[in-house]
Amino acid sequence: MNRLFFVLLSSLLTVAACKEDKPDDQVFDRKSMLTRYADSVLATGSIRAATAMGTLLDSIQNLRSEGDIPALQGARNAWRKAVMAFQELEAAQVGPAADLQVQLFGNYFPVDTNGLKSRLANGNWGLNDMATLRGFAALEYLLWQPGIAEQTLAEQSRVERGTYLHFLATQLDALINEVANEWKGTYKSTFIAADGDDVASSLSIMVNQFNKGHDHTKRYRVGVPTGYTGNDLTGPADPGKGEGMYSRSSALICEAWLRAYQRVLNGNTPYTQGVGLLDYADAVGVPDAQGRTLGKRINDQFELCYTAVRNTGNDWAGTMKTDRQPQINLFNELKKLLVLTKVELPSAVGVSISYQDSDGD
Amino acid sequence: MTERRNHIFSFSANPGGAATFTLFRLAFGILMALAMLRMFLSGRIAAQFIEPSFRFTYFGFDWVPHPGNTGVYFLFGTALLASLLLLHPRWFRWAAPVFFLSFTWIELIDKTTYLNHYYLVSCLAFMLIWLPYGSDARSLRRSVLLLRIMIAIVYVHAGLAKIGHDWLFEALPLRIWLPAKEHLPLIGPLLAKPFTAYLFSWIGCLYDLSIPFLLWHASTRKWAYLSVLTFHGLTAWMFPIGVFPWVMAAASLLFLDDNTAARILSRLRISISTRALSFGFGRYVLMAFLFVQVLLPWRFLLYPGAFFYTEQGYRFSWRVMLVEKHGMAEFTVRDAEGIQRESIRNEDYLTPNQIKQMSFQPDMILEFAHHLGAIFKQRGWKEPAVHAEVWVTLNGRPAKMICDPHTDLMKVPRNLEAYTWVRS
Numbered sequence: 001m002n003r004l005f006f007v008l009l010s011s012l013l014t015v016a017a018c019k020e021d022k023p024d025d026q027v028f029d030r031k032s033m034l035t036r037y038a039d040s041v042l043a044t045g046s047i048r049a050a051t052a053m054g055t056l057l058d059s060i061q062n063l064r065s066e067g068d069i070p071a072l073q074g075a076r077n078a079w080r081k082a083v084m085a086f087q088e089l090e091a092a093q094v095g096p097a098a099d100l101q102v103q104l105f106g107n108y109f110p111v112d113t114n115g116l117k118s119r120l121a122n123g124n125w126g127l128n129d130m131a132t133l134r135g136f137a138a139l140e141y142l143l144w145q146p147g148i149a150e151q152t153l154a155e156q157s158r159v160e161r162g163t164y165l166h167f168l169a170t171q172l173d174a175l176i177n178e179v180a181n182e183w184k185g186t187y188k189s190t191f192i193a194a195d196g197d198d199v200a201s202s203l204s205i206m207v208n209q210f211n212k213g214h215d216h217t218k219r220y221r222v223g224v225p226t227g228y229t230g231n232d233l234t235g236p237a238d239p240g241k242g243e244g245m246y247s248r249s250s251a252l253i254c255e256a257w258l259r260a261y262q263r264v265l266n267g268n269t270p271y272t273q274g275v276g277l278l279d280y281a282d283a284v285g286v287p288d289a290q291g292r293t294l295g296k297r298i299n300d301q302f303e304l305c306y307t308a309v310r311n312t313g314n315d316w317a318g319t320m321k322t323d324r325q326p327q328i329n330l331f332n333e334l335k336k337l338l339v340l341t342k343v344e345l346p347s348a349v350g351v352s353i354s355y356q357d358s359d360g361d
Numbered sequence: 362m363t364e365r366r367n368h369i370f371s372f373s374a375n376p377g378g379a380a381t382f383t384l385f386r387l388a389f390g391i392l393m394a395l396a397m398l399r400m401f402l403s404g405r406i407a408a409q410f411i412e413p414s415f416r417f418t419y420f421g422f423d424w425v426p427h428p429g430n431t432g433v434y435f436l437f438g439t440a441l442l443a444s445l446l447l448l449h450p451r452w453f454r455w456a457a458p459v460f461f462l463s464f465t466w467i468e469l470i471d472k473t474t475y476l477n478h479y480y481l482v483s484c485l486a487f488m489l490i491w492l493p494y495g496s497d498a499r500s501l502r503r504s505v506l507l508l509r510i511m512i513a514i515v516y517v518h519a520g521l522a523k524i525g526h527d528w529l530f531e532a533l534p535l536r537i538w539l540p541a542k543e544h545l546p547l548i549g550p551l552l553a554k555p556f557t558a559y560l561f562s563w564i565g566c567l568y569d570l571s572i573p574f575l576l577w578h579a580s581t582r583k584w585a586y587l588s589v590l591t592f593h594g595l596t597a598w599m600f601p602i603g604v605f606p607w608v609m610a611a612a613s614l615l616f617l618d619d620n621t622a623a624r625i626l627s628r629l630r631i632s633i634s635t636r637a638l639s640f641g642f643g644r645y646v647l648m649a650f651l652f653v654q655v656l657l658p659w660r661f662l663l664y665p666g667a668f669f670y671t672e673q674g675y676r677f678s679w680r681v682m683l684v685e686k687h688g689m690a691e692f693t694v695r696d697a698e699g700i701q702r703e704s705i706r707n708e709d710y711l712t713p714n715q716i717k718q719m720s721f722q723p724d725m726i727l728e729f730a731h732h733l734g735a736i737f738k739q740r741g742w743k744e745p746a747v748h749a750e751v752w753v754t755l756n757g758r759p760a761k762m763i764c765d766p767h768t769d770l771m772k773v774p775r776n777l778e779a780y781t782w783v784r785s
Contacts (some may be wrong), residue, residue, distance in 0.1 A: 346687055350685075
């Protein structure tokens with residue numbers, strides 16, 4: 001009987017060895033998926049973010065020289081486009097984006113408004129200022145500072161406000177470009193070479209990091225300002241702690257993040273369809289009782305999230321204190337999405353991330 | 362009479378003895394020394410025993426102290442030294458209890474690190490304290506027999522645990538795990554096929570159930586040992602299971618008869634030595650121990666509810682490679698008046714590894730909830746209530762919320778009673 005096992009195992013090995021050079025359509029090619037992620041999704045995402053940031057830098061330069069309302073509008077529009085493009089980095093904090101902590105140093109909120117005001121008044125900003133005084137949120141505050149008329153904001157941009165804006169934008173531009181440059185260097189080959197399923201593999205890192213970004217959105221973009229952190233836990237709404245409150249773009253940025261996140265999970269870019277983690281999950285995973293694959297369930301849930309985020313409107317700061325139900329709904333839809341991507345996805349792709357030896361128990 | 366008994370009880374036909382015991386002791390000592398060295402070199406001692414600010418304890422063993430940051434290294438150093446002394450013909454008697462105590466202490470620090478094979482190491486080390494319990498040939502033979510029974514208990518329970526719908530008829534969790542290994546050379550492409558998962562599942566189950574008996578019989582032993590090496594070699598290659606395959610390969614040496622073991626030792630120029638202290642009562646300690654080992658894996662029958670979700674009776678039962686579970690647990694704390702409330706960021710209290718393990722194991726969820734409650738009480742909150750929303754996927758099924766988020770876990774005592782707060 002035991003001889004039988006041995007023969008079975010050896011023949012299995014032999015069959016496997018013979019099969020090696022035959023192409024097999026049913027087998028998902030993880031390495032080519034990683035190559036695609038490196039070449040087309042992650043690397044180009046940082047380039048798109050850098051391009052939009054370049055435009056913002058230009059329009060801030062323009063604002064400094066013109067100092068009028070149209071230039072201010074131009075800078076504000078460029079800010080919106082740049083922060084939305086930046087979501088490609090936030091949704092995929094893998095490799096250089098994670099090493100350089102782009103979320104912390106590029107888009108920390110809420111900003112320290114007193115710190116910004118005093119630096120603006122005294123002109124004593126510096127490269128070592130903390131994350132609470134940097135990034136998109138700091139730029140937003142200076143471009144939309146409450147209580148100051150647009151005309152004044154525009155005029156001040158010819159002088160110290162413009163200098164400060166330029167300083168912050170240059171700092172942010174350098175950060176984003178550094179990410180893009182790292183992808184042009186050796187990191188790409190490192191990423192593709194880590195094609196296993198251990199804790200250091202690119203697959204594990206992607207799943208883990210994507211979920212961190214997701215946790216961040218659920219908690220800090222929606223939960224904290226809404227005063228709702230799940231499980232019937234409702235406190236007072238606190239819009240001041242949210243993102244995009246001065247420019248009324250909370251929903252806009254949240255949706256941009258969702259879109260970027262869905263694209264990256266599917267291995268898509270804004271311009272191309274590819275093969276991604278969800279295709280991989282569907283290739284190796286087990287469909288649910290209704291025959292729906294995990295990829296399908298996740299993409300369906302994204303649609304519900306889009307509806308929920310659009311229902312919140314743009315003026316969160318204005319509406320949330322009287323009616324925050326739309327934000328609570330959004331939080332709950334994001335949580336449903338999180339259960340799929342954080343609990344089921346790692347399991348389906350076989351990277352239930354190990355930090356120690358296991359015996360599968 | 363003896364002849365016939367030998368025929369019926371095949372273990373008597375392949376009696377182990379001083380040589381078998383020596384061979385096993387040496388293999389075990391070398392493996393443990395390597396395992397301890399690996400812990401030093403990999404930096405895991407700090408990651409698993411120093412970085413965590415909170416530790417999950419085993420019920421009934423909360424009193425086991427953390428030896429302190431230097432103490433942990435000292436403990437590992439002691440275990441390393443003791444495992445080396447296990448190789449010494451005269452010192453091993455004294456090394457065995459030292460190794461057992463230091464290794465088991467390490468294991469009891471934080472149950473996040475629980476692994477069946479570490480538990481097996483503790484079991485074998487415990488047995489080594491009392492073995493061999495006599496210097497005469499008969500005692501030696503029986504000593505080896507008791508060790509063989511321990512190994513058989515492990516294999517048979519591991520095999521019985523695999524007799525279930527998911528393992529046999531869905532090829533789960535192997536159908537999830539194997540395709541993730543498609544990057545491996547040679548067999549990689551084949552692992553992505555469901556057929557392979559079924560084949561591995563069935564072979565794995567039959568292997569566990571039959572291997573101790575096949576090792577026992579002289580006629581099948583050679584083939585059985587070769588398949589032990591193949592099977593554990595394959596699993597070592599495919600899964601991150603550390604020293605486990607090598608522990609099982611070493612333990613299988615116990616099934617060699619004394620003559621074969623003696624030939625191997627003489628080829629290695631190692632002299633046979635047991636140097637027994639002859640604790641006559643050792644045999645009773647061991648028999649009682651094995652009796653407990655036979656019963657312990659069945660304690661899950663005492664608990665109602667969905668076993669794979671409650672996990673009550675799961676540890677110490679040789680349920681190896683049996684389920685793929687992944688979870689997410691979110692906690693909220695609120696005071697009695699409902700004025701103060703906080704949603705917990707697990708990473709503020711636990712290491713990534715602790716979060717991962719806690720997220721699907723109810724006893725750890727409960728323990729962490731109590732820990733949170735205690736922290737907030739210290740902060741001056743009045744009767745803090747702790748609620749958890751826990752989502753778990755089992756063998757690739759859609760995630761389920763496994764406990765009632767309205768249950769105040771502070772009101773659930775930590776004991777051995779059935780977890781009625783866990784649902785499936």
